[in-house]
Amino acid sequence: MNHDTKRNHPKWKIKNRIIANMESTPRTRTALVWALTVNYAGMVALAMAVNLTPIFLTTFGCELGGVAGLTNEQLGRIGAVTFLGLIIGILVTGPLADRLGAKIFAILGNVFISIGLLMLGLAKNYDTVLAASAVMGFGAGVLDMVLSPIVCALQPEKRSVAMNLLHSFYCTGAVLTILMGSLALKLDWGWRNISLWLSLMPAVVGFCFILLKLPPLVQHEEGRMRLRELIFKPFFLVALVALFFGGATELAMAQWLPAYAEKELHFSAWTGGMAFLGFSVAMALGRIGAGILGHKIDSYRIMLACCWSSVVLFLIACSPQLPSVALTACIFAGLAGSCLWPCLLGVTADRYPRGGASMFGFLSTFGNSGGVIMPWFVGIIADRSSLATGLMLSAACPLIMGILLLWMRRHRE
DSSP, X not given: OOHHHHHHSHXXXXXXXXXXXXXXXXXXXXXXXXXXXHHHHHHHHHHHHHHHHHHTHHHHHHHHSTTTOOOHHHHHHHHHHHHHHHHHHHHHHHHHHHHHOSHHHHHHHHHHHHHHHHHHHTOOSHHHHHHHHHHHHHHHHHHXXXXXXXXXXXXXXXXXXXXXXXXXXXHHHHHHHHHHHHHHHHTTXXXXXXXXXXXXXXXXXXXXXXXXXXOOSOOOTTOOOOHHHHTTOHXXXXXXHHHHHHHHHHHHHHHHHHHHHHHTSOOOHHHHHHHHHHHHHHHHHHHHHHHHHTTTSOHHHHHHHHHHHHHHHHHHHTOTTSXXXXXXXXXXXXXXXXXXXXXXHHHHHHHOTTOHHHHHHHHHHHHHHHHHHHHHHHHHHHHHSOHHHXXXXXXXXXXXXXHHHXXXXXXXX
């Protein structure tokens, strides 16, 4: 066998591809752990961008709304603008990440979050808070676009487990952000000062990404599946809609929990912040648990159990006449809804391993669309009725998602 024939032999093609992948991915266990750690820190920065403003909603209403204060719709608009910026970040990044690589966007996402936090720390009026929220949301969207496919590329043999672990660091970041924000309220540090200090964290993470060497997002012999192929797949279309309702389930409660605890359940701002902290801790534990159980229990069974539990807990949470029971249900709603987003990403990535960043971007766009629409919708309903009514209507989201998951489970092969 001459040199050219040997080089083109199928066995040698496979060997060459393996060598190429080894050269483009971390070569040692230490390098892999470091790469994963930086990505986890990026998810913490993403959580910071999304979860800081909900802690200060009632403070914004008092300080920036004049004598009358800000309306519930205006407060809900802050969260909506954050997630609108997030969706724009995903849509801008998605088509480019597969072509240019994920590293530059991981760096830029952290830079935008840092700039947004600086803007928030210097904000003097409501419009500036909205602009800062949009910039933070855009940076979070850029990160959300690339972190999941990077981690899937680093751990291609266990995508669903990897997604739950990655997204558990979103909850860890939420816990840290809520704790620092609540302490700022308790100790009268001021929301502007804490925003300025927190801007340092994503700047450091962005620098760490500069030092990383990352693998290609698609490591498959046939190359990346184009988005125009995916959008004609019924399973993928149903996954998009299901993730919309999964995002709505998680974020409707997350964005309004502190304000609901204060306004409807009549707890203090500190208690509302601690309830939000408990919600995020429960969500982190749920995602870690789903990652551990993912080796033993079918992901669809886990997601369906979480959907039905979420419906029940949302309905219990909307009982202001029993404030302690309602607040406890709000916290446990974080546990019930914890794995819906990452597990659905994992099963879709398993079904379409050649989807690449574009697939994750499209999925995240729909998931975060739920995060835009539902918190805003809850605020609109609250102005016409009450926050309890708005959150009660949100119980339809996990119900619809559960129905869609039943279809996906029947058609997963």
